[in-house]
Amino acid sequence: MDSTRIGVFGAGHFGRFHTLKLSGSPRATLAGLHDADPARAAQVAAEAGCPALSAEALLEACDAVVIATPTMFHARLAEAALRAGKHVFVEKPITATLAEADALIALAAERGLVLMVGQIERHSAAIRTLRESSKGRRLVSLEATRVAPFRPRSLDVSVVLDLMIHDLDLILSLVRSPLAEVRAVGGSVMTELPDWAVAQLRFEDGTQAQVTASRVAVSLERKLRLLGPEGEMRVDFLARSLEFLAPGGEEPVENMPGWGLTRRSWVDYDSLEAEQSAFIAAIRDGVPHEANGQQGRAALDAALRVEAALR
Numbered sequence: 001m002d003s004t005r006i007g008v009f010g011a012g013h014f015g016r017f018h019t020l021k022l023s024g025s026p027r028a029t030l031a032g033l034h035d036a037d038p039a040r041a042a043q044v045a046a047e048a049g050c051p052a053l054s055a056e057a058l059l060e061a062c063d064a065v066v067i068a069t070p071t072m073f074h075a076r077l078a079e080a081a082l083r084a085g086k087h088v089f090v091e092k093p094i095t096a097t098l099a100e101a102d103a104l105i106a107l108a109a110e111r112g113l114v115l116m117v118g119q120i121e122r123h124s125a126a127i128r129t130l131r132e133s134s135k136g137r138r139l140v141s142l143e144a145t146r147v148a149p150f151r152p153r154s155l156d157v158s159v160v161l162d163l164m165i166h167d168l169d170l171i172l173s174l175v176r177s178p179l180a181e182v183r184a185v186g187g188s189v190m191t192e193l194p195d196w197a198v199a200q201l202r203f204e205d206g207t208q209a210q211v212t213a214s215r216v217a218v219s220l221e222r223k224l225r226l227l228g229p230e231g232e233m234r235v236d237f238l239a240r241s242l243e244f245l246a247p248g249g250e251e252p253v254e255n256m257p258g259w260g261l262t263r264r265s266w267v268d269y270d271s272l273e274a275e276q277s278a279f280i281a282a283i284r285d286g287v288p289h290e291a292n293g294q295q296g297r298a299a300l301d302a303a304l305r306v307e308a309a310l311r
Helices: 013-022 038-048 055-061 071-083 098-111 125-134 159-175 271-285 293-310
Strands: 004-009 028-034 064-067 087-091 115-118 141-147 179-187 196-203 208-214 221-228 231-236 241-247 259-265
Touching (some): 013 028, 013 038, 013 064, 071 087, 071 098, 098 293, 115 293, 125 241, 125 259, 159 196, 159 221
Parallel strands (some): 004 064, 064 087, 087 115, 141 208
Antiparallel strands (some): 221 231
């Protein structure tokens, strides 16, 4: 296989980004684009230099698909692609229901095909730096904040499935203990669905987490705080900074003998490109990838439990 032919379903905000990024991929060929709105499909296809095709023609023309449509269409499109023998990358959340997710996971395993979910934060420079710095350290409490001004997109789902699911996925990957209890408060502001939410999570090993998400905030804020017996770690994703207070830290702290503050930063890189490269490597080289179907299902399960608590 000289080049993996990838088609994109959806020409919205993320679909456009996927299409443009794939058009320059060194290991993939952009096979085409499909969208329910022919005019939008033609516009983005012209921008990327690929054909705008019918759904049937696009499946015929590709080896793999990227599904970047509204969530309600994820299960149907992914199932059709898997049954046609195509590898699938589906934007988060994996599906609208756990039953749909289970069906896709089983079908991908049965057909021996890659099923990857677009939990893009797993591919960010911030999380890679965090994982390297927190390796082997026990966590007791986590606090995540992800808020942004209102934008009229992804309004088919609540803020939990739109924004909070990213931090839920990251927390699940860091804690690695079953989720025992969820409490939440939230409300609607600009849409009929919750536009802000605060969730409190308790895991079976005793770890606690608080997650705040809003799409009606004054300004952007993306932070993560991790606490444990070995110290405190604070990540500011927008400032690209990580601070770790712990015994033996690089900068001595007044009134805390033996403790110090270690600072790290990172040069950000293209997380979408890294995510697409991981998908292609999983297809072509069999490389294990982040955010497989089971991990996407776990994030969806946590998000749906938060939504249930809100109700």
